[in-house]
Amino acid sequence: MATDVRTLPLARPAPRGILWSLFLTLPILIWSLLMMVFRPGASAEPLSRISGVITALFMTALFFMMMRTHNTYRWRRIFFVSLGILFPIGFIHNLYVMRGSMGIPIEEMIAGRTPFCFMPIPLLILPAALTRTLVFPGSIAGGIAAMVGIWLALTLVMGKGWCSYACFFGGIEEGVAAIPARARIRKLDSRWRYLPWAVLLAMVLLSLALFEPAYCMWLCPFKAVSEYVAARSTIGLIQNVIFVLLFAGLVIALPFLTKKRTQCAWFCPFGAFQSIFNKISIFEVKIDKDHCKPCLLCQNACPNLSLSKESVARGETLLSCMKCGACVDVCPRQAIVWHIKGTQIAWKPERARLMFLYSAWALAVMFGGTIIAQGIATILHVFV
Ligand code: SF4
Ligand code: SF4
Structure with a gap:
């Protein structure tokens, strides 16, 4: 109750x-x-x-x-x-300067004549380990090493905080979710939060089997506002329809109806992959059980469904927590705090917040x- x-x-x-x-x-x-x-x-x-x-x-x-x-x-x-x-404004403008269109022929995408994106990183690992080939090379001259280096630095410090402080896609749905005063759909089945893991597994295996970045080719909703597939064939047309439908549903309609980041919470395979690094990053958000009265305001406020009744009772956020701070700010008891792993929960939470925020x-x-x-x-x- x-x-x-x-x-x-x-x-x-x-x-x-x-x-x-x-x-x-x-x-x-x-x-x-x-x-x-x-x-x-x-x-x-x-x-x-x-x-x-x-x-x-x-x-x-x-x-x-x-x-x-x-x-x-x-x-x-x-x-x-x-x-x-x-991001889309600068990116699309660059595409028009570079090639006069947002559309990229599929052969060019596979050959890597496209700016590198962090989304396919989990799809590269298995094929690269087994065959020493990048299935999505991106524009290597344009800085794949720099992009991977930045991703690694951010990830080690923040874990899944990447999804709140670096991802150049998540802001679109967070902005849409902020528009309505109240959520129209409030009851969300908690089992949906496992879907990104299923998408990740399917996309990794498919990328290995097809030897191409399956997620980028078929399921990335953000192709609709970045670099879509030039529709020269029926398949290209189908791919673009899928991109637009996913964008309209997961990035616009559902965030508007639920006030949640539904693409991130229910679909994004990169987000699922990034969750793993919450295990090794030094900062986390934790609940002081001694101060918590289970009002569950934090659970309602979390845009990523990273809190459940059970996790609050355990004093923890779920693995998918992206360190956005919504729960910390909303808690009327100040029971949720920024925390440095290995320290006592009562150890100066504001100091932990400052250290996290500076990084x-x-x-x-x-x-x-x-x-x-x-x-x-x-x-x-x-x-x-
Ligand atoms: S908002 Fe604060 S007091 Fe309420 S359940 Fe969450 S941690 Fe506990
Ligand atoms: S609201 Fe809290 S639990 Fe949810 S993602 Fe943000 S920091 Fe993590």
């Missing part, structure tokens, strides 16, 4: 002082300017410079608000939704910030 939360004491911390918040934000300001404006190789073209400065200030302002308000989720979401909107935000600036700056530069080029 859920407890009436109005009977629980509210104990939100008072906002931090402005000067102290500014002081805590200073390293992020310096890092953002270094990454967005002064890094070696940054474009000296005026509009690119301006977009770099705008992005650096944007990322710094959001971090400042995280420090000042103690709220993580709201400010992270602004960044993440911006990333989701601006996550530094990497978000480096990776997501670059994508946001590209999107802003594209828009500036249209209007200026």
Whole structure:
């Protein structure tokens, strides 16, 4: 029986002082300017410079608000939704500059004449281990090693936090989920959360059997807003219809109806793969059972279905937790905390939050910030 939360004491911390918040934000300001404006190789073209400065200030302002308000989720979401909107703008513009179309012939996709994407990483491992061949080489000259390196660094620090601070697709559905005031569909069958594992297994085996990245060829909903298959045959047409239907259903309609990230929670094989790394990343979100009254507000707030009644009773989030902070911010008892593995749960949760956020935000600036700056530069080029 859920407890009436109005009977629980509210104990939100008072906002931090402005000067102290500014002081805590200073390293992020310096890092953002270094990454967005002064890094070696940054474009000296005026509009690119301006977009770099705008992005650096944007990322710094959001971090400042995280420090000042103690709220993580709201400010992270602004960044993440911006990333989701601006990524396709910059990416599609680049495709038109490069080849005059969003469509890519299937042979070119297999041959790797396409920008590298992190989504096929789990599909590459088995064929690469068995045959020493990449089934989806991506544009190797365009930085496969850099992309894999960034993914690895982010993953070791954040585990599945990748899906809240780096994925340039998840922001679209998170933005859609934020639109309605209330969910129209509230009762969600918890068994759906196993589906991404089934999709992952099927796609890994299929990629090995067909020797091509099966998920990218058949099931990626985000092809609809990035690089679809040039429909020169019936098969190409069928592939594109599948992409559009999956996008419309999992990224638009269901997030709107449920207020959840349904593509991430119910479908994404990369998200399932990324969950494994929650086992080794040093940061986690944990529940202090001594303070928790089981109101289950956290379970309702979780956009990824990563909390269940049973996991709350155990004091844990599920393996799929993407460290977005929604549950931490909503808990009226402050019973959910940021936690460093190996420490006592009561060990200074705000200090653990700061350490996590410095790592996550530094990497978000480096990776997501670059994508946001590209999107802003594209828009500036249209209007200026
Ligand atoms: S941890 Fe969840 S169930 Fe426990 S008090 Fe906080 S919001 Fe309620
Ligand atoms: S359990 Fe909490 S931190 Fe993890 S995904 Fe759900 S709301 Fe986000």
